[in-house]
Amino acid sequence: MATITEECLRNIEAIIVNKKRILQRREDLFSYSFDASFGTHLPELVLQPISTDEVVGVVKLANLYKIPLYPRGRGTSLSGGPLPVNGGIVLDFSLWKDKLIIDPDDSIAVVSPGVLTADINAKANEFGFMYPPDPSSAHVSTIGGNLAENSGGPRGLKYGVTKDYVIGLEVVTPEGEIIRTGGRTIKNVTGYDLTKLIVGSEGTLGIITEAILKLIPKPIATKTALVLFDDLVDSGHAISRILSSGILPSKMEIMDQACIIAVEEYKPLGLPTDVEAILLIELDGHPYSIEEEMKKVKSTCLAVGAREVIVAENDEEANELWKARKLVSPAIVKIKPTKISEDATVPRSKIPDMFKKLKEIKETHDINLVVFGHAGDGNLHPNIIADQRDTEEMKRVELAVEEIFKAAIELGGTLSGEHGIGIMKSPFMEMELGTKGLEMMKRIKMAWDPNNILNPGKVFPEPGQRLVLHNG
């Protein structure tokens, strides 16, 4: 592990002049030792940069002293993205939020890395636009973190994920140079698409210091339906039928029976606990067209065997319907406190097969597993509920998670739909990419970051690395 010498610290103090943004007290270091995933990893120092110059200075210094740098937004990562696994310096970007400009003429937003994702959408709304990527943590998470992890959310089904809305970046390279990728135009085919390479690179290839985001017109209205299914397989059919009928809902969320029971035991909403699945479907667009589309959605669901379709007549009723989905998290942690949220994703047609696999895994390893996720795009979110103090149980959970990854890949899917690889999934990279595929990625990393300064220990597995789920 590198150590930050007195001399190095003096140099840092010359770059970040305000000492309030240099954190070295023990309680501060412990406060940046975790994110929303697992593990406690102490940094040696935390810096809170608020300008490109400061970042350039720190990165150059880190190369000189060979100190690992760990960029971090607000630490909502579920894959361990910002964890300082090799010590070094955590760069906390949460204070850098001075720029949030909406340019309606170019339909773009220009933002600093620490701006909250939800604030971008809210500001865009004022101009009649929207910024579609909607991770459920959007009101907490920074755009910088979203860009690094290529985050998505329920609206991913219709609108795609973060990468689909980034058209330009300012990046500080791992050796401390400033580059600009892309620009302010929707069309841009000049050279390699470095914008897309940086987005989702999890802070291993560069530090994003500014982003230009594409905005789209905000739909006028939304309409929500809650559909009950006696048979889980029927819900899978309903999803496929709706999506092949010329309708593209903005959201299609599923809750399995275990979730429904947990919610009813926690705060009874009057949901029937004998159904195997609930689908929540949201349409957006012009009020007339979604009215018509909703009729079609209803008849399609009933035709494949839905027990009941409840359509909200207004926004208030829609909020009531979404309440069920919102209560899942607090309800399931009543069972046990530790929640392992996975985001392995399968092709839409394989959703019923994935459900079958998950059931087998649940029984084989005797674990609490519930499914509530973005059904429309195959991003199912199996959640395992356990108690991290129970080491024997956590071992079983680790095995189950491995099998979930295997199942997803065997069904033609992927390890991660929206949470990123970090340290949680790196041991499984080769399984999905193959030796050569992974090696090509590593070559890119080595070419960009010869001193292995930026976010070392992430994405690529260390030899013999396995999944570990505890906070030791």
Place this chain on the structure above:
Amino acid sequence: MDKQTILLDKLAYNETVNCVQCGYCLPSCPTYATFGKETHSPRGRINLVKMAAEGRISLDDLAGPMDVCLGCRACEPACPTNVQYGKILESAIDVLTEQRRRKQSLKEKAMKKLIFDYMIPNKNVLHFIGSGLQLYQTLKIDDFSRKIGFTNILPEPMRQFEKITPKVNVKKRKHSAIQPDTSPRFRIGFFVGCIMDTFFKRINDLSMKLLAAAGCEVVLIAEQTCCGALHHHSGEKEKAISLAKHNIEAFEKYQFDYVVNSIGGCGAAMVEYHLLFDEADRWYPRAELFSDKCKDISFILDQLELPFKMEIQKTVTYQPSCHLKNVQKVEKEPVRLIEKIPGISYIPHKNMNMCCGSAGIYNIVHFEESMEILNLKMENISKIKPEIIITTNPGCHLQMLLGVEREGLRDEIRAVHLVELLAEACDIS
């Protein structure tokens, strides 16, 4: 048991394990906004308590971040997994107070005893102090806080508080019950509080008159005492328990439908009286019964008809009491009452649910931190240019007066308790 096992036992360790560290509490936390670092966020503090319980950091490492927590508990409604932050905070404060007590001199112990055992719960003493002097100065909280390790305070905060401290009315009340004109809807025991009844006695009087005007029988019992909230939040749990028992016993003797108060903070302490006891304790069910009956005045008035007589053509905003909203879960009632006032134009301000920085005696012992939070609050309030700021707790009321004073808006903005405005609209004085 060794020292670490004792610590593991005393700190609410199991509650900390329930935190999944998702960070959804961050936007709700006033100190996260002003300090701008994870160390002063709810998630950060929960993690630090956990680390202290596991022996990975010392109590000295823990002290700073816990001390500057407002205890507003806005993080609780924000939490998607229902982590009991209040319990975690209290356990940490108890452990830290215990540690400091061991280091205190006899003189310091005597001073603390004087303040918490004799002054705050004793209305005569408070009245005596209130009549001639400024409470905060006289309580020597500055001396006391310095000695027990709180941040030093300078003469500046005292000067600022002096400007806004209301005139104190020490006249004793003549009445002990008010009857409504018709047969009573509810029989109510009224709780006056100690600081409230010293600085805002008029609001208590108006509260009782309003309740009567809305058709309630209101009884003022002499046996009541301080709610114990300030003691509890300062780690004086034993004293808090003894005050709780006193109140429970006092009100039990009467057949009240409700025990009503107009003090967000005291009300919050009382609705959680049962949590001061183990579930097996014989006091637990008695406390629970009492807690169920304790209601904020807005909860009662919201169910009744108020005889409005005057129009109030003013633009107003509401600064919710954190403990009223986050602990008593009374959120919509005050707003509904405000909107019922004839002629009123109610505009919510941005981040209205964020604490104003008053937080019990926080604005005294952590003056600078509190003023940073107040600045954020006043920035959002000033934007909507209200003529009146409505509050539901004396601490918030004083803080809003201070905010208005500091912004130089004394001539433009009034700060009032909800009860005062309702009384004005009902022509009750």
